[in-house]
Amino acid sequence: MKKIKVFASILSLLLIVGVFAGCAQNGEEGKDEFNYPTKTIKYVVPFNPGGQSDLEARRQQKPLEEKLGVNVVIENKPGGGGAVGWSELVRKDPDGYYLTGMNIPHIILQPLARENAGYETDQVNPVALFQGTPIGLAVQPDSPYNTLDEFIEAGKAKPGQITVGGSGTYSGHHITLMQLQDKTGAEFQYVPSQGAAPSVQSYLGGHVDALLANSNDLVQHQDKMKILAIGSKERFEPLPDVKTFMEQDIDMTASIDRGVAVPPETDKRIIEKLEKAFLEIAKDEEIRAQMKEEGFLPLAMGAEESKQYINEMKDKYSAILEKVQAESK
Amino acid sequence: MPADFIAALSNIAQPTNFLIMAIGVGFGIIVGALPGLTATMAMALLVPFTFTMDAVPALMGLGGIYVGAIYGGCIAAILVNTPGTPSAIATTFDGFPLTKKGKAEHALVTAAFSSAVGGVIGAVVLLLLSPPLASIALKFGPPEYFWLSIFGLTIIATLASGSMLKGLIGGGIGLLLSQIGIAPLGGEMRFTFGLYQLQAGLSLIVVLIGFFCIPEVLSMIEKKFSQHDSINYKPQKGVAKGIISDLIKKPILLLRSAVIGAFVGIVPGAGGNIAGLVSYNEAVRWSKKPKEFGKGNIDGVAASEAANNAEVGGSLVPLMTLGIPGAAPAAILLGALMLQGMRPGPELYINYGDITYTFLFSLIVANIVMGVMAFYGARHVAKLINLPVSYLAPMVVFMTVIGSYAIRNNIVDVIIMILFGLVGYVTKKAGFHPGPIVLGLILGPIAENGLVQSMLMGKSAGSMFEVFFTRPLSIILILLCLVSAGWPLISNLRNKTPDKEADANA
Amino acid sequence: MLNKDIISAAIILIISGIFWSEGSGLSEMGGFFPRIIIIVLALFSGIQLIQSLIKKNIEPAFAGVEAKRLIPMIIGVIAYVGAIILIGFALASLLFLAVFFKLLDNTKKVSPVKSVVIASLITAVFYGVFNYAFLVPLPVGIVFGG
Numbered sequence: 001m002k003k004i005k006v007f008a009s010i011l012s013l014l015l016i017v018g019v020f021a022g023c024a025q026n027g028e029e030g031k032d033e034f035n036y037p038t039k040t041i042k043y044v045v046p047f048n049p050g051g052q053s054d055l056e057a058r059r060q061q062k063p064l065e066e067k068l069g070v071n072v073v074i075e076n077k078p079g080g081g082g083a084v085g086w087s088e089l090v091r092k093d094p095d096g097y098y099l100t101g102m103n104i105p106h107i108i109l110q111p112l113a114r115e116n117a118g119y120e121t122d123q124v125n126p127v128a129l130f131q132g133t134p135i136g137l138a139v140q141p142d143s144p145y146n147t148l149d150e151f152i153e154a155g156k157a158k159p160g161q162i163t164v165g166g167s168g169t170y171s172g173h174h175i176t177l178m179q180l181q182d183k184t185g186a187e188f189q190y191v192p193s194q195g196a197a198p199s200v201q202s203y204l205g206g207h208v209d210a211l212l213a214n215s216n217d218l219v220q221h222q223d224k225m226k227i228l229a230i231g232s233k234e235r236f237e238p239l240p241d242v243k244t245f246m247e248q249d250i251d252m253t254a255s256i257d258r259g260v261a262v263p264p265e266t267d268k269r270i271i272e273k274l275e276k277a278f279l280e281i282a283k284d285e286e287i288r289a290q291m292k293e294e295g296f297l298p299l300a301m302g303a304e305e306s307k308q309y310i311n312e313m314k315d316k317y318s319a320i321l322e323k324v325q326a327e328s329k
Numbered sequence: 330m331p332a333d334f335i336a337a338l339s340n341i342a343q344p345t346n347f348l349i350m351a352i353g354v355g356f357g358i359i360v361g362a363l364p365g366l367t368a369t370m371a372m373a374l375l376v377p378f379t380f381t382m383d384a385v386p387a388l389m390g391l392g393g394i395y396v397g398a399i400y401g402g403c404i405a406a407i408l409v410n411t412p413g414t415p416s417a418i419a420t421t422f423d424g425f426p427l428t429k430k431g432k433a434e435h436a437l438v439t440a441a442f443s444s445a446v447g448g449v450i451g452a453v454v455l456l457l458l459s460p461p462l463a464s465i466a467l468k469f470g471p472p473e474y475f476w477l478s479i480f481g482l483t484i485i486a487t488l489a490s491g492s493m494l495k496g497l498i499g500g501g502i503g504l505l506l507s508q509i510g511i512a513p514l515g516g517e518m519r520f521t522f523g524l525y526q527l528q529a530g531l532s533l534i535v536v537l538i539g540f541f542c543i544p545e546v547l548s549m550i551e552k553k554f555s556q557h558d559s560i561n562y563k564p565q566k567g568v569a570k571g572i573i574s575d576l577i578k579k580p581i582l583l584l585r586s587a588v589i590g591a592f593v594g595i596v597p598g599a600g601g602n603i604a605g606l607v608s609y610n611e612a613v614r615w616s617k618k619p620k621e622f623g624k625g626n627i628d629g630v631a632a633s634e635a636a637n638n639a640e641v642g643g644s645l646v647p648l649m650t651l652g653i654p655g656a657a658p659a660a661i662l663l664g665a666l667m668l669q670g671m672r673p674g675p676e677l678y679i680n681y682g683d684i685t686y687t688f689l690f691s692l693i694v695a696n697i698v699m700g701v702m703a704f705y706g707a708r709h710v711a712k713l714i715n716l717p718v719s720y721l722a723p724m725v726v727f728m729t730v731i732g733s734y735a736i737r738n739n740i741v742d743v744i745i746m747i748l749f750g751l752v753g754y755v756t757k758k759a760g761f762h763p764g765p766i767v768l769g770l771i772l773g774p775i776a777e778n779g780l781v782q783s784m785l786m787g788k789s790a791g792s793m794f795e796v797f798f799t800r801p802l803s804i805i806l807i808l809l810c811l812v813s814a815g816w817p818l819i820s821n822l823r824n825k826t827p828d829k830e831a832d833a834n835a
Numbered sequence: 836m837l838n839k840d841i842i843s844a845a846i847i848l849i850i851s852g853i854f855w856s857e858g859s860g861l862s863e864m865g866g867f868f869p870r871i872i873i874i875v876l877a878l879f880s881g882i883q884l885i886q887s888l889i890k891k892n893i894e895p896a897f898a899g900v901e902a903k904r905l906i907p908m909i910i911g912v913i914a915y916v917g918a919i920i921l922i923g924f925a926l927a928s929l930l931f932l933a934v935f936f937k938l939l940d941n942t943k944k945v946s947p948v949k950s951v952v953i954a955s956l957i958t959a960v961f962y963g964v965f966n967y968a969f970l971v972p973l974p975v976g977i978v979f980g981g
Contacts, residue, residue, distance in 0.1 A: 042972065044738075048369070048657060049369050049370055049372075049373030049376075049657075049661065050369055050372070050373055050376075050654075050657055050658070050660040050661035050664060051660070052664075054373065054376075055376065055664045055668075058373070058376045058377045058380075059377075059380060061377055062377060062380075073970055073972055074970070075738045075970075075971070075972060076370075076373075076737070076738060077737060077738050077739060078529070078737055079510075079528070079529020079530070079737060079739070080510065080511055080528035080529045080530075081511065083511075083525070083528055083529070084526070084528065084529045084737075084739065087525055087526075113516055114511075114516075114517075114518055114528070115518065116518065116521075116523065116525045116528075117525065117528070118525030118526070118528070160788070160789055161789050161790075161791075162789070163785070163786060163789050168516070169512075169513075169514060169515055169516030170516040171516075174516075189785055189786075189788065189789035190785075191471075191782050191785045191786060192513075192514055192782075193778070193782070194513050194774070194778060197597070197653055197654050197660065198597065198598060200653060201466075201467070201597050201647070201651075201653045202470060202471070202782075204467055204651060204653070205467035205468060205469065205470055206467075206470075207470035207471060207786070208786075216667075220652050220667075220672055220673075220674075221652065290668070293670055294667050294668070360969075366969065370969075374969065374970060494879060494882060494883050494886070495883070497879045498844075498847060498876065498879045498880055498883060501872060501875055501876035501879060502847070502876065504872045504876075505850075505851075505854060505869070505872050505873065505876060508868070508869040508872065512861075512864070512865035514864055514865070515862055515864035515865035516865075517861055517862060517865040519858060519861060519865060519866075519869060520854055520857050520858060520869070522857060543912070546908075547905060547908060547909070550904050550905070550908055550939055551899075551900045551901060551904060551905045552899060552900065552901055552904070553901060553904060553941060717940075717942075718939060719935070719936055719937075719938075719939035719940040719941065719945065720936060720953075722908070722935070722939060723931065723932050723935035723936060723939070724932070724957065726912055726915070726931070726935075727928055727931065727932060727957070727958075727961070730915065730916070730919070730924075730928070731924075731961060731965060731973070734924075734971075734973065734974070735965065735969070735971045738971065738972075740916075740919065740920060740974055743916055743919065744916055747912055747913065747916050750912075751909065751912075755896075756843070758839070758896040758897055759839045759840070759842070759843040759896055760839065760840070760843075760896075761843070773872075776868070777868040780867075780868060781864060781867065781868065784867075
């Protein structure tokens with residue numbers, strides 16, 4: 001019996017020490033004056049390690065540490081196409097020590113398409129957008145269609161008989177196709193894959209007629225495809241010969257944009273500090289050159305600009321989705 | 330090209346490069362041995378450094394980690410019945426029974442030798458046969474994936490030790506569990522019962538840890554003097570030599586397993602777990618004593634390990650020649666290549682021949698280094714099992730908790746793991762083997778993707794029949810399914826004659 | 836009368852039913868595959884149910900299990916996860932390990948001090964390795980502002 005008592009008291013002692021240690025730490029943070037950042041910042045990537053969002057965060061990690069003067073740890077919290085990470089983000093304390101990578105249009109489309117995505121678009125509080133990935137439309141090299149017009153005409157003449165591969169449902173690729181169909185009246189059969197790599201594979205194997213793909217995949221596989229159009233506003237530098245949708249009289253842009261966000265109601269001063277660091281990195285010439293080489297569009301949009309952009313896209317996308325859902329009923 | 334070969338060999342022989350690779354292998358083995366930590370995660374840790382490193386050491390380090398981690402998975406599988414990585418699922422079937430018999434070292438040496446042999450064969454396949462194999466990989470479209478997964482499900486017959494019916498039910502449960510989360514096509518939330526946390530679905534690794542490990546811990550402690558206390562590993566002399574000379578006498582087993590592994594590897598999306606399971610299944614099928622499997626047969630360990638390490642080389646085939654990462658670790662390598670401005674594809678071999686061949690040769694060397702490390706480590710690692718249950722059981726629980734948390738940094742996964750662990754304990758007592766359940770969980774998404782995508786293709790082509798039943802590769806896979814499903818009947822017929830004679834004699 | 840096969844088949848049938856009703860609202864695309872699975876699963880477990888009603892002599896599931904040892908472990912594991920959420924990984928693990936090192940010890944040779952010391956060491960090593968080498972920050976718990 002005695003031994004058990006000793007045991008219990010040792011354990012409770014440890015517990016008490018632990019609680020005190022924890023409180024002491026909390027106490028230090030309680031100071032009111034603005035002194036940020038003072039401790040390690042957690043930078044969550046809501047996708048798997050090795051994905052583009054992950055690689056981007058890891059590219060920023062070292063420069064961020066230099067600019068902010070504290071450690072930055074990257075944590076992958078994948079699941080539900082990013083939804084798990086964003087659901088967690090909007091429930092975190094807005095103390096500036098918890099950032100999460102954000103992807104557009106994911107954060108717009110998931111709450112629109114799912115009954116309970118776990119977060120709302122306007123809860124994701126943007127800090128900056130630093131990378132764009134224009135989405136392009138490509139067909140097989142031996143395809144009879146040489147221009148976007150021919151492709152659209154075929155989609156009108158043979159509605160639903162041309163298959164278009166892409167990544168995911170209610171994703172950037174899916175909404176791009178919906179937009180294209182909405183603007184032109186053509187009809188295609190969308191065949192979604194789980195992720196960009198499988199959809200490219202399906203295309204290279206000839207299992208689909210056309211492909212919606214991210215700019216980096218287009219750049220990588222350009223010699224095995226005829227790229228009909230790209231979703232950037234202006235000509236995309238790494239693919240100078242490809243016309244945009246706008247140039248071909250279809251008023252749409254299509255892109256997946258990467259940025260970073262903080263929990264709702266984060267102090268303005270914190271956002272400003274983070275925004276400054278992220279934009280400095282985004283404007284770094286070496287990093288911009290690397291991004292272009294890999295087939296991306298470097299961006300440098302601050303918090304306000306990003307918020308506006310998200311709202312703009314949200315209006316556009318919800319209109320399309322409503323229309324599509326009304327038609328299918 | 331000969332010039333590239335020479336450059337490659339001298340690159341590898343350079344002490345710093347070699348050292349980075351060897352450290353990578355060692356680090357990979359440790360990470361792989363810890364349940365929940367995967368090759369992908371270990372490689373991602375190296376990524377920030379590759380931004381500033383030269384291409385050769387960066388790629389060699391990443392390759393070393395990949396090779397090491399896939400081997401490392403067998404250690405936890407053999408010692409505590411928990412696959413350290415999903416690739417080692419099939420290793421548990423015979424590896425852990427061997428440990429129970431006090432033959433942990435036998436199992437570990439078998440794994441070391443067959444992993445190295447399998448790994449080298451896989452890397453040689455990658456080096457020599459990439460272009461033709463890559464074109465086969467591309468022929469795998471949605472219908473082929475569907476039939477491949479059906480073929481995979483026929484393995485249930487082997488995995489269901491005891492009752493076939495329970496095996497089928499287990500497979501069905503696994504398939505059903507795989508449906509939780511966002512539907513791959515259509516994007517609906519399925520079977521989340523109103524919980525947004527479940528939209529991510531169940532992580533294979535989390536369920537794996539739960540189903541394999543927690544029931545084992547509970548069986549360890551359920552009796553005061555459990556059989557586990559009698560598990561004792563006493564170092565014996567000559568075990569390693571005996572095992573290796575034994576394995577060398579079975580070249581067909583090793584070769585077949587490695588070829589299966591490499592072939593499964595080239596199909597993007599089918600990973601080391603499927604490679605190991607298929608290879609194990611074939612080892613049982615072609616064995617003269619199939620009843621011995623599952624009770625501690627070193628052939629079972631060899632089949633699984635040779636296949637999953639050969640898969641490493643195979644999984645890099647579509648990456649190097651087509652730029653398609655067939656597996657998650659390959660995706661990280663793709664990132665590292667692109668970062669160096671090296672675009673995968675035929676031009677990789679032409680424009681960056683020296684670096685590319687360095688990488689390919691280094692994989693062969695990494696496998697040998699891995700084999701040596703594993704071989705000499707086996708004896709020491711096997712001693713871990715001598716810990717008394719009172720220490721071992723709580724520590725294994727502790728490890729499962731860390732592992733299931735680390736995989737997605739999510740506490741919900743820990744809760745799910747414990748829940749499935751307790752369910753797994755009860756189902757095991759009710760006579761359900763975890764193998765078929767996990768198989769269903771792995772194959773469910775592949776089957777559904779293939780099925781629904783094929784149906785969409787059929788809709789636009791105007792004929793379902795044409796899509797499912799007329800493509801040449803599909804027909805081959807359908808035949809394989811039929812042979813595999815009908816095998817018990819065939820082997821019954823084969824065995825009938827001697828049985829009758831035996832009866833007549835009796 | 837009730838044996839493990841009857842009970843397990845019945846439970847799986849019930850689960851099939853629950854999943855069927857949960858998935859009743861799914862579209863054709865998202866519901867096709869799960870419905871096939873549920874039907875097949877229900878079919879097999881139905882066969883098992885009938886089979887086990889006919890067949891007798893099925894050995895009991897929990898023969899020889901000592902509830903005295905098993906139940907504390909199950910409660911302990913559940914409490915461990917709860918404790919991680921509340922007080923964080925490090926402290927919860929220390930408590931869990933120390934308590935069970937002692938509790939499961941048959942030999943009565945392990946002193947309380949020894950079990951706490953070993954538990955602290957293990958926790959510290961893994962906490963350090965994961966936080967600093969693998970860069971997996973382990974949860975700190977609600978109490979300490981996780």
